[in-house]
Structures are given as structure tokens and as C-alpha cells.
Amino acid sequence: MKIIRVKDDREMSKQAARRIIEQVRQNPESTLGLATGGTPEGTYKELIKDYQENQTSYKQIRTFNLDEYVGLAPDDPNSYHFYMNQNLFDHIDIPSENIHLPNGLAEDLEAECQRYDDLIAELDGIDLQILGIGENGHIGFNEPGTSFQSHTHVETLTESTREANARYFESLRDVPTHALTMGISTILLSREILLMASGEHKAEAIYKLFYEDVDEQMPASILKTHDNVTLIADEQALSRMEEASRESM
Numbered sequence: 001m002k003i004i005r006v007k008d009d010r011e012m013s014k015q016a017a018r019r020i021i022e023q024v025r026q027n028p029e030s031t032l033g034l035a036t037g038g039t040p041e042g043t044y045k046e047l048i049k050d051y052q053e054n055q056t057s058y059k060q061i062r063t064f065n066l067d068e069y070v071g072l073a074p075d076d077p078n079s080y081h082f083y084m085n086q087n088l089f090d091h092i093d094i095p096s097e098n099i100h101l102p103n104g105l106a107e108d109l110e111a112e113c114q115r116y117d118d119l120i121a122e123l124d125g126i127d128l129q130i131l132g133i134g135e136n137g138h139i140g141f142n143e144p145g146t147s148f149q150s151h152t153h154v155e156t157l158t159e160s161t162r163e164a165n166a167r168y169f170e171s172l173r174d175v176p177t178h179a180l181t182m183g184i185s186t187i188l189l190s191r192e193i194l195l196m197a198s199g200e201h202k203a204e205a206i207y208k209l210f211y212e213d214v215d216e217q218m219p220a221s222i223l224k225t226h227d228n229v230t231l232i233a234d235e236q237a238l239s240r241m242e243e244a245s246r247e248s249m
């Protein structure tokens with residue numbers, strides 16, 4: 001895993017945006033895998049800025065988001081559909097038919113998961129996948145204990161994830177208990193992965209990522225087996241890992 005160490009969230013966002021823009025320019029028909037949450041917000045702002053200043057076009061780009069809450073409609077302000085429209089899609093020239101997120105309102109959730117995986121495969125997979133990391137090491141919504149062989153599936157959210165994401169909701173009670181998420185094996189099929197982390201609250205997860213074995217209890221640890229992963233992390237997120245490496249010298 002390649003590591004790019006940056007000063008802060010702003011630098012992380014710029015570095016990630018730079019790589020995404022390069023991908024879009026080199027292959028305007030790329031398929032991007034996108035994430036939600038706090039981590040990629042600055043990156044999406046940078047993409048919008050670049051679109052306005054340099055007219056980088058997304059007309060032929062296709063996107064697949066990692067996850068969506070079960071039970072939230074696309075126009076629900078807490079849904080990841082809404083987040084993506086507000087934070088990126090409404091501000092660039094991507095056609096709506098090129099945008100894909102799992103449908104959290106599907107009547108048959110199992111069939112919806114299968115449809116999502118089939119569509120990713122049909123469109124020849126993901127060229128560049130953006131990932132954040134949960135404080136408990138989750139990627140997408142794959143919580144600790146999820147099989148590394150998992151495909152897109154319904155995940156029961158842990159209390160710690162619901163608490164971490166409650167900041168977007170009126171109260172913890174409103175945070176859905178389940179989500180649809182690309183599985184670990186779905187994520188690993190991406191040809192390139194950009195993992196992003198910023199802030200001290202991510203320091204423990206990043207430390208475990210490097211200092212603990214590849215284990216299903218630490219979902220992000222599987223990324224160490226992929227041959228094209230770059231971690232872009234800021235000083236705070238790297239602090240615990242760097243402290244441990246200093247101590248072992």
C-alpha cells in the first residue's frame with residue numbers, strides 16, 4: 001500500500017481530487033466508485049471547483065456508490081442519494097442515467113444487491129474506488145466480522161457506526177439500523193483504490209490497519225492484499241501509527 005502523508009483534511013482532499021481528475025481526463029469513460037460521509041466532502045468540493053474552472057467533463061463517466069441506508073428514499077436529506085446530489089452530482093455534467101446507488105427502498109433487498117453486483121460486472125467493473133474508513137475499520141458499511149468473500153449485501157449497522165453517523169440525523173433513534181453495501185469482494189475487484197483518512201478519530205483505525213493482521217474483524221485490513229491501493233492520510237490520522245513505528249526503532 002502506497003502512503004501519501006499530507007498536512008490536513010484540505011490537502012488530503014486536494015490530493016484525492018487530483019487523482020480523480022487525472023483518471024477522468026485520461027479515460028473519460030471511466031467508472032468511479034464513490035463514498036459518502038465526512039471524509040470525501042472536501043474532495044467533491046475540489047472536483048466541482050475544477051469542473052467550473054477547467055470544464056473537466058463527466059458526460060461519459062459512470063459512478064457506483066458504496067452504500068445506501070435501508071428505508072430512506074432518494075429525496076430524504078439523510079439518504080446517500082441526496083448527499084451525492086447535493087455534494088457532487090448537481091454541480092457537474094454527469095447524466096443521471098450514469099449514476100448508480102443501491103436502492104434502499106427496494107421491496108426485495110436481496111434481489112437489489114444481486115442487481116447491483118450484476119450491473120457493476122456488466123459495466124466492466126470499477127476503475128477507481130474512493131474509500132473512507134470507519135473508526136471501527138469498516139469500509140463501505142462492511143462492519144467488523146463481515147466475510148472477505150461478501151458481495152453486495154444488507155448489513156446490520158453496529159451501534160458505534162450508528163452513533164458516529166448520528167451527527168447527520170436529528171437523533172440516534174432516526175439512524176437506520178441497516179444499510180445496503182458493496183461487499184468486501186466487490187470493493188476488491190476495483191482496479192485502483194484510494195483510501196482516505198483525516199483527523200485524530202481515525203488514528204486508531206489506521207494504526208490497526210498497519211499493525212494488525214489481515215482479519216475480518218478489521219475489514220480495511222484486506223486492502224493490504226490488493227496491489228493498487230493508495231492511502232492518503234493527514235498527520236493526525238497517521239499519528240498513532242507513526243508513534244508506534246518510532247517506538248519500535
Ligand SMILES: O=P(O)(O)OC[C@H]1O[C@](O)(CO)[C@@H](O)[C@@H]1O
Pocket residue numbers: 035036037038039040066067131132133134135139140141165
Ligand atoms: O467519512 P466518515 O463520515 O468518517 O465515515 C467513514 C465511512 O463510513 C461511512 O459513512 C459508511 O459508509 C462511509 O461513507 C465513510 O467512508
